[in-house]
Amino acid sequence: MAKKSKPIVDLEDVVVKFVGDSGDGMQLVGTLFSETAALDGNDLATFPDFPAEIRAPHNTVAGVSGFQVHIGKKKILTTGDYCDVLVTMNPASLKSNLKWAKHGATLILDTDTFDPAAIEKAGYSSNPLEDRSLEKYHLVKAPITSLTREAGKDLGVDNKTAERSKNMFALGILYYLLNKPLDNTFRFFETKFKKKPDVIKLNKAVLQAGYNFADTVEAISSQYTIPKATMEKGKYRNIVGNTAVAWGFIAASERSGRPLFLGSYPITPATEILMELAKHKSLGVKVFQAEDEIAGICSAIGAAYTGSLAITTTSGPGLSLKSEAIGLAVMTELPMVIVDVQRGGPSTGLPTKSEQSDLLQALFGRNGECPVIIVAASSPANAFYMAFEAAKLALEHMTPTMLLSEGVIGFGSELFKIPKAADLPAIQPPIAKPNEPDYKPFRRDPETLVRKWALPGTEGLRHRVGGLEKENITGIVSTDPLNHQLMVNLRAEKVQKVQNFIPRQEIYGDPEGDLLVIGWGSTKGAIQYAVDEMRAAGKKVSHAHFHYIMPLPKNTPEVFAGFKKIIVCELNSGQFIYYLRMLFPQFKYSQYNKVQGLPFVVNELTAVFNQILEEE
Amino acid sequence: MFERPENTTIERSSVELTKQDFVSDQMVKWCPGCGAHAILSSVANVFPKIGYKKENFVMVSGIGCSSRFPYYVNTYGIHGIHGRAAAISSGVKIANPHLSVWVATGDGDSLAIGGNHFIHVIRRNIDLNIILFNNQIYGLTKGQYSPTTPMGMVTKTSPQGTIEHPFNIGELVMGAQGTFFARAVDTNPKLMTEIMFEAAKHDGTSLIEILQNCIIFADGAHQQVTAKDIKDDFQLVLKNGEPMIFGKNKDKGIRFFSNRLEVVQLGENGITENDLLIHDKYQQDPGVHLMLAKMAPPMFPVALGVIRSAMYPTYDDMVEEQIAYAKENNPVKTVDDLLNSGDTWVI
Numbered sequence: 001m002a003k004k005s006k007p008i009v010d011l012e013d014v015v016v017k018f019v020g021d022s023g024d025g026m027q028l029v030g031t032l033f034s035e036t037a038a039l040d041g042n043d044l045a046t047f048p049d050f051p052a053e054i055r056a057p058h059n060t061v062a063g064v065s066g067f068q069v070h071i072g073k074k075k076i077l078t079t080g081d082y083c084d085v086l087v088t089m090n091p092a093s094l095k096s097n098l099k100w101a102k103h104g105a106t107l108i109l110d111t112d113t114f115d116p117a118a119i120e121k122a123g124y125s126s127n128p129l130e131d132r133s134l135e136k137y138h139l140v141k142a143p144i145t146s147l148t149r150e151a152g153k154d155l156g157v158d159n160k161t162a163e164r165s166k167n168m169f170a171l172g173i174l175y176y177l178l179n180k181p182l183d184n185t186f187r188f189f190e191t192k193f194k195k196k197p198d199v200i201k202l203n204k205a206v207l208q209a210g211y212n213f214a215d216t217v218e219a220i221s222s223q224y225t226i227p228k229a230t231m232e233k234g235k236y237r238n239i240v241g242n243t244a245v246a247w248g249f250i251a252a253s254e255r256s257g258r259p260l261f262l263g264s265y266p267i268t269p270a271t272e273i274l275m276e277l278a279k280h281k282s283l284g285v286k287v288f289q290a291e292d293e294i295a296g297i298c299s300a301i302g303a304a305y306t307g308s309l310a311i312t313t314t315s316g317p318g319l320s321l322k323s324e325a326i327g328l329a330v331m332t333e334l335p336m337v338i339v340d341v342q343r344g345g346p347s348t349g350l351p352t353k354s355e356q357s358d359l360l361q362a363l364f365g366r367n368g369e370c371p372v373i374i375v376a377a378s379s380p381a382n383a384f385y386m387a388f389e390a391a392k393l394a395l396e397h398m399t400p401t402m403l404l405s406e407g408v409i410g411f412g413s414e415l416f417k418i419p420k421a422a423d424l425p426a427i428q429p430p431i432a433k434p435n436e437p438d439y440k441p442f443r444r445d446p447e448t449l450v451r452k453w454a455l456p457g458t459e460g461l462r463h464r465v466g467g468l469e470k471e472n473i474t475g476i477v478s479t480d481p482l483n484h485q486l487m488v489n490l491r492a493e494k495v496q497k498v499q500n501f502i503p504r505q506e507i508y509g510d511p512e513g514d515l516l517v518i519g520w521g522s523t524k525g526a527i528q529y530a531v532d533e534m535r536a537a538g539k540k541v542s543h544a545h546f547h548y549i550m551p552l553p554k555n556t557p558e559v560f561a562g563f564k565k566i567i568v569c570e571l572n573s574g575q576f577i578y579y580l581r582m583l584f585p586q587f588k589y590s591q592y593n594k595v596q597g598l599p600f601v602v603n604e605l606t607a608v609f610n611q612i613l614e615e616e
Numbered sequence: 617m618f619e620r621p622e623n624t625t626i627e628r629s630s631v632e633l634t635k636q637d638f639v640s641d642q643m644v645k646w647c648p649g650c651g652a653h654a655i656l657s658s659v660a661n662v663f664p665k666i667g668y669k670k671e672n673f674v675m676v677s678g679i680g681c682s683s684r685f686p687y688y689v690n691t692y693g694i695h696g697i698h699g700r701a702a703a704i705s706s707g708v709k710i711a712n713p714h715l716s717v718w719v720a721t722g723d724g725d726s727l728a729i730g731g732n733h734f735i736h737v738i739r740r741n742i743d744l745n746i747i748l749f750n751n752q753i754y755g756l757t758k759g760q761y762s763p764t765t766p767m768g769m770v771t772k773t774s775p776q777g778t779i780e781h782p783f784n785i786g787e788l789v790m791g792a793q794g795t796f797f798a799r800a801v802d803t804n805p806k807l808m809t810e811i812m813f814e815a816a817k818h819d820g821t822s823l824i825e826i827l828q829n830c831i832i833f834a835d836g837a838h839q840q841v842t843a844k845d846i847k848d849d850f851q852l853v854l855k856n857g858e859p860m861i862f863g864k865n866k867d868k869g870i871r872f873f874s875n876r877l878e879v880v881q882l883g884e885n886g887i888t889e890n891d892l893l894i895h896d897k898y899q900q901d902p903g904v905h906l907m908l909a910k911m912a913p914p915m916f917p918v919a920l921g922v923i924r925s926a927m928y929p930t931y932d933d934m935v936e937e938q939i940a941y942a943k944e945n946n947p948v949k950t951v952d953d954l955l956n957s958g959d960t961w962v963i
Contacts, residue, residue, distance in 0.1 A: 038961070039961055232963075263707055281941075283954065286710055291703075291732055295702075298697075298733075302703070303710065305708060306708050306712040310711075418956060419955065420952060456708070457671050457712065459669075462670070464675075465695070466687075466693075476642070
């Protein structure tokens with residue numbers, strides 16, 4: 001380990017962004033850095049930012065792949081708006097990401113890649129390392145490629161092989177700069193390349209060479225350290241949102257005793273849920289990769305009929321394809337969870353970018369009056385609990401339930417305090433008993449209006465369900481006008497009654513004040529940081545973040561009534577506000593919207609809040 | 617004749633069941649004279665013979681005349697949405713392999729809107745029994761041409777005759793690597809019952825094509841196969857291990873000659889039974905099965921009975937095997953194991 005000869009400065013939090021060509025291994029170093037920071041006691045949140053193409057053309061802006069990590073001593077709620085450290089592996093990645101670096105940010109650059117061809121390909125007219133355009137940044141110019149080759153040469157490794165590890169050189173520099181230990185990453189090499197001792201040796205040597213380079217180079221005059229975060233006692237792990245969703249369902253399956261079935265079709269950014277669940281056959285999970293989105297949900301409906309906790313996962317375009325089948329699930333009153341990891345739309349839109357695009361589709365995107373329960377996750381760790389909750393509501397209320405996630409949640413990660421399965425609520429689906437006297441498929445619990453779940457194979461309960469309207473109680477096909485009215489009402493009321501089983505809407509801040517900021521989904525962290533800043537400046541601003549969309553918590557209008565002004569902030573053109581105006585027209589709402597495939601930054605929110613507060 | 621299936625996954629009935637056990641209390645609303653009535657009757661006849669517990673049958677359908685079927689038979693059932701019965705039933709069978717799952721579908725439901733699900737369910741070889749009512753027309757929407765309507769036929773949407781090449785269902789099934797294909801006409805309840813029974817015995821996706829008459833919109837569509845006076849000359853009922861003989865006087869046969877099938881007259885040119893093809897439904901190679909499935913008048917009789925029944929592992933069995941293996945070999949046994957797997961730390 002290098003001697004710690006330089007002064008060490010404490011920081012509250014640091015945002016690091018790794019950017020390079022899609023093949024440069026930025027996702028890996030980002031993940032390794034996050035793990036090291038987590039094991040070192042920091043709170044954190046991460047987000048990968050990669051192109052839709054697997055390997056876009058080399059050295060082009062289109063092919064830049066990135067990974068952003070926000071670590072801190074304070075509670076980390078977002079992946080950070082602008083970065084303090086930008087690690088760039090080529091001119092194209094510098095070109096496309098400099099706008100995300102804070103003024104005065106540290107730029108770690110591979111000078112070897114700044115050859116005339118690459119500079120031109122990136123769209124620069126002159127070499128940014130020489131034309132003084134980077135003067136307001138702190139530059140750590142490192143010949144990463146050649147020094148990596150050198151490190152390889154000492155081990156007898158050829159240049160081409162050695163170069164594959166140049167991301168580790170950059171990581172080594174960063175570890176020195178932020179005063180992080182190398183041993184966790186060494187351990188990773190040892191496990192990952194167990195059967196390739198040469199690769200372990202090379203990667204260790206390159207990581208150490210990067211660290212040592214940073215120790216020697218004059219451009220780094222001090223080290224920074226981010227002290228341990230004060231976190232609730234317990235056992236922690238880092239968790240990616242899509243994994244959290246998968247695990248939430250597995251937990252719900254165990255707590256309900258219902259076997260888990262997923263019918264799904266790959267689609268960005270939801271595919272990882274399918275891949276994750278496919279790993280867990282040892283927990284009895286059945287995963288059916290269907291021929292299309294429709295077969296995905298239809299197979300789930302079949303599985304739901306037999307008594308499984310049935311799931312289908314998708315993103316916006318897939319949700320469109322599933323619409324008719326969701327109607328069948330509503331009509332048959334079978335429990336299932338539809339996960340929509342939203343992305344930029346319409347149509348194929350922006351597959352890898354996040355957007356709160358499908359709230360209205362989730363609410364209204366079906367033929368007929370077709371209510372479903374809708375819940376929304378607000379962060380990667382929260383996605384575990386919302387997936388569990390979606391499953392619980394679906395199973396106990398015999399209603400398809402939609403879980404809205406977003407690309408930024410699905411791909412992002414944060415620290416997750418590991419719960420004990422036994423501490424999670426029990427889930428009790430209304431399964432009909434064999435030979436239950438007077439069983440009728442659409443006889444309902446008078447309190448909840450929930451029908452019983454009669455599973456094929458059970459004696460004495462043979463019955464048919466289907467898409468045609470059914471007579472209440474008996475379940476016989478019926479076109480009777482009054483019965484249809486009754487059934488439409490019952491299906492709606494059944495969903496509305498879920499209000500009695502969900503928590504009251506919480507307020508972050510005081511229950512009364514000048515401005516209530518309303519959000520849902522992934523914007524929670526950014527809004528909360530902005531509201532914290534406003535409150536620190538003495539402004540009477542509070543935050544209500546909605547995890548339950550359909551139905552809304554009972555006390556929603558009371559929450560709104562406590563404030564002089566209300567603003568609804570969304571990463572769309574105003575979908576939740578449209579819904580709120582429809583349900584609660586008695587309130588006056590302002591709105592702030594952004595549809596750029598990007599999250600909110602705290603500054604833009606505080607500027608808008610201040611402006612609203614000043615308006616008469 | 618009805619040797620009980622060996623499937624041990626599905627629980628058998630402890631009491632002898634009868635047709636009455638499967639008759640539904642719902643009014644059957646198909647047109648009088650529709651071929652579907654005979655199919656319904658055959659199903660109700662065959663279910664007690666199969667011998668599973670009556671609660672272990674699930675009938676799934678899509679949309680169309682055929683797809684009202686689940687309401688008319690007293691089993692568990694799902695009347696699904698257009699074209700999706702194959703996908704819904706796949707979910708039923710994979711989720712609970714202890715059920716005997718049946719699909720009632722039509723030529724429009726399975727070959728047009730549901731074409732994608734149809735080829736994939738067959739390719740996967742999930743243990744389902746699919747009864748495809750082929751009446752060569754859209755009945756419920758009142759008479760538009762379907763993917764099996766013969767080219768040139770005048771329908772409500774083809775006033776000058778269709779200009780589409782129809783699917784041969786057997787060809788499609790074998791193209792999708794189907795393991796079981798059988799065919800019957802709706803005028804032969806005995807044969808329908810027999811092949812349904814064989815379908816139940818087959819492990820894997822069983823596709824039963826019923827040449828069904830729509831009395832309203834395509835009456836007589838199968839006339840060249842089913843008409844009383846000519847039917848014996850245009851129906852070849854295949855029997856495994858037996859030579860392919862047909863005709864009113866049992867004097868015609870099928871032989872394989874010069875790389876193709878050929879109809880021959882027994883006794884002419886020295887041709888005897890020994891020259892005829894012997895039916896082998898278990899043959900893995902679908903070559904002859906395909907040729908048989910494609911036979912059509914006026915040159916050939918239509919092949920009926922079980923044309924193909926090849927052994928191949930089923931999707932649902934392999935799912936169970938993979939789960940059993942993972943349970944045995946994977947250290948993650950509970951949710952707590954899962955949550956605590958990989959890198960964790962205590963604060």
